[in-house]
Amino acid sequence: MRVALKIAYVGTGYHGSQVQPDVGTIEGELFRALTELDIIEDPKNARYSSAGRTDTGVHAREQIIAFDTDKPNLAIPRVINSKLPNAIWVWAHAGVPDDFDPRRQATRRKYRYVMSGEQYDISRIRSASRILVGEHDFANFCTKEGDKSTIRTIERVDVRVSGTLTKIDLQANSFLWNMVRKIVTALTMVGSGVRDEKWLQQMLEPEFYEEGVECAPAYGLTLMEVIYPEPIEWCDDAYSIRRANEIFHEYTVRHSVMAEVMDHLLPKE
Template identity: 45%
Template sequence: MRKRSSSSGSEPLKVAFKLAYVGTDFSGSQSQPGRRTVEGELRKGLVEKGIIGEKTKVEFSGRTDAGVHALGQVIAFVPKNDKLTEPRIINSVLPADMWVYAKAVVPDDFDPRRHAVSRTYRYLLYAPDVIERRIVTYSQLFPGTHDFTNFSSVEPNKNPVRTVKSISVTKRGDMYVIDIEADSFLWNMVRKIVTGLRLVGSNKRPAQWIEQMLKPDEYREGIPPALAAGLYLMKVEYPGVEFLEEEYSKGRAYQRMLHSFEWQYTMAEVYGEFKDAMK
């Protein structure tokens, strides 16, 4: 990445933000005509506030599908006015289910997708039928460089080889917290890995099945992706980029989520009691 060459100091500097959103009511992150998307809502607010122009490019670190959430999505753009790029100002024109909370001034050629060195996704899997020892053990077959054709929805002309840097599985009651870090991900890759882990973890597939699936030139099988609701983009790493978190914006987001959390937690308990009553 190169530094801005302008010596006048009057041109707005390119800025990057950490963007969070609850993906339930979004048709994915990328703009789609006639659909509510993260990019669409973000651009609408930024343009209305005069932070960017109609044709200003807003770059994302990557796409998320319909129903998928993000805590550490990264966006970048060159604003019309540096003074309007504080997170609290941007949040004033965003809907309640998305917000920015950290900012960095970046070089003018910074690309949040190309310059990312790793991405980490977290999946929250409710799976009381899974054997902890099995899902933890077989999760360690995924780190390394593999052809993930069987664990993704491969797009035409897309290289299916990816390098998984690490994967961890932690049990939390009947929930499994699955963190996967990779250089980059294929479409539905995390959700299909989760499906695979659930299948071996519940003894619905034999021990050697994952090893077979990682050799698509020898063995092919289509499996469905796990539910989108359990997945979120946790963080994206960049060398030399330091984000400064704004405590005010974090505090406002926390307060907004308290009411939603109380309602969702209460409903989960209601559903649990109804489920138990129907056994």
């Protein structure tokens, strides 16, 4: 039977989602859990696949993976979570067709970038973000991978303020390597007045204008959702979701306290 899972994780402390030798990754932890539970023998024989990779330090609310298993009764969130660290948890599962490929069959992906917005003109960022919507060549906004096409279609960019933070949501048919983080950098450059909308428009014409931009920090980026043309009948695991909320309440309290401690460590001017 082929099973799909929804995975969420805090990417801090991991060298991305894709398994790599000698470093900690999200897939490395997943493979260890799945094999220890005898749900799969190895990823290759199980035809393991994921909706995509996330880089070092990037998070996910809804990464999708799929694999074949003879023990679907064990391939459920609360069982798998018993073998996973607190930073990674499975929260939904579904039986899927034998030919289901979570990467190739995905039609849309949604990302969210969260950053401090106090130093930027949000109206400028919102105005500039509209230039990005539609089909464009994003060669100036990615780390190129061989001859892979750099043309993508951004369907929506939403920019909103939440207290002292700014949240930028992007939805596209797919994203290039580092595309979201480089777009965020470009938008903040416009928002701070370092660049203008004319420059951003030029950046979408790489055949005439070429310029590299740095990636925004990885810690602000989250893969929010992967969308498929045919609906999948997901079964959410209420216990796993409740347990994750408890763990993250502990994280939130700890980081709130640490933020206050850090403030006290600095002498006042």
